[in-house]
Amino acid sequence: GKARIAVTGLATMGSNLARNLARHGFKVAVHNRSYARTKALVEQHGHEGEFVPAETAAELVASLQRPRQVIIMVKAGGPADAVIDELADLMEPGDMIIDGGNAHFADTRRREAALKERGLHFVGTGISGGEEGALNGPSIMPGGSAESYKHLGPVLEAISAKVDGEPCCVHVGPDGAGHFVKMVHNGIEYADMQLIAESYDLLRRAGGMEPARIADVFRTWNSGDLESYLVEITAEVLGHVDAATGKPFVDVIADQAEQKGTGRWTVQEALELGIPVTGIAEAVFARSLSARVDQRSALTSTSDAPVQVPDTLVDDVRAALYASKVVAYAQGFDQIRAASEQYDWDIDLGAMATIWRGGCIIRAVFLNRIREAYEKTPDLPSLLADDYFRSAVENAVDAWRRVVTTAVAAGVPVPGFSSALAYYDALRSERLPAALIQGLRDFFGAHTYRRVDKDGAFHTLWGADRTEIDA
């Protein structure tokens, strides 16, 4: 018989995804631009399930049941366009192309619209969890039409990670919704890692603790409400000793963080939507700053005086990490909600928390709470307004302030902690100095302002007798 589904692009991600499909009993056709990868996959893993190797795209398409479903796992950008064009020419109305790469959601929207004109379904799908996830169960965020999900859903849900028996795969929404949510997922991952890094830095530089002891602290945290993959692997990395030098591994790594760009995309889109995602933005900027070796070497100094560190530092940092993390997620979910409104995606926010509970890098027990919050109140104005998170953050706030104060006094940069606290304090403030900003704008540019005590727009004649007029 014919194959149920196909994968083209058999580098790390594609070959692992194909193996995952085969292991779940789906007969999978496999193809790669250069045949060597296809051959190697079938030779090494052919016994894991039913593979149908194809030398050309035409052979691949011909080997499939209808409606045909081809997952592409090639380099994002130009290569993806080339592969999509080639496949589309070989396909018939009703067939589906699933892009599992890290595409920008705007590219996905463009491709979906173009293929729809030809009667084809284009399903931009976020896949998280790296190579390990692709093989053993990733978190999957499919966009595209509801019609395409009827065919694809059962396959994608079967190969996805499972938590409490539920698949970490839900139809996110039409066209670019899946890739948008994957992008924000990556942005939150940046924020999460930045907050973890700040926690380590403070415990080490202000608290005077060695990496091995900090590893123990993270291990302990991983059995509480911070339980998550990233906290777990932080203990692993901090506990690791470099074989060559006998030094803590973290001390022999060059401290210049790299980035592939999805964090930057998240912040760029947040700016377009007018949503403050300060946690993600600070994380992206902190990575950029770390890479500015020239500036850092010009300014390096170690002259900071010792500071008084509270005895409660470890517990305080735990509280600050938790609260800042709540803020980062609140901001990320705000961004998803805003995009969902802007593009008519009708995204179920609670379901997004469900998808991320397993298979992906930001998997965490905490996501259950986010799901509960949105199940209880689907139109929650902010995660911070949910009863559970509101009291969790209120309980943490004194410790959080002590952490930021200590860091500032000790000269340890905590842009994640401090910007998250500023965001929280701003939302809680009854009056913000935005009133003064409006006054200034009216003064220099006659931009007008609204008043607290009556409707309408007003302007003060600043250059004349300062009477107020209706604008």
Ligand code: NDP
């Ligand atoms: P790469 O991004 O390194 O892409 C390599 C694959 O793309 C090869 O199969 C290559 O074929 C193919 N390719 C490149 N250019 C072309 C072209 N012009 N025409 C046809 N095929 C082409 O592979 P990965 O497996 O790392 O990632 C695949 C996708 O998944 C990417 O979009 C990536 O961003 C995304 N992703 C990756 C994750 C990861 O952890 N690596 C996690 C989640 C998503 P050939 O062998 O012939 O060179």
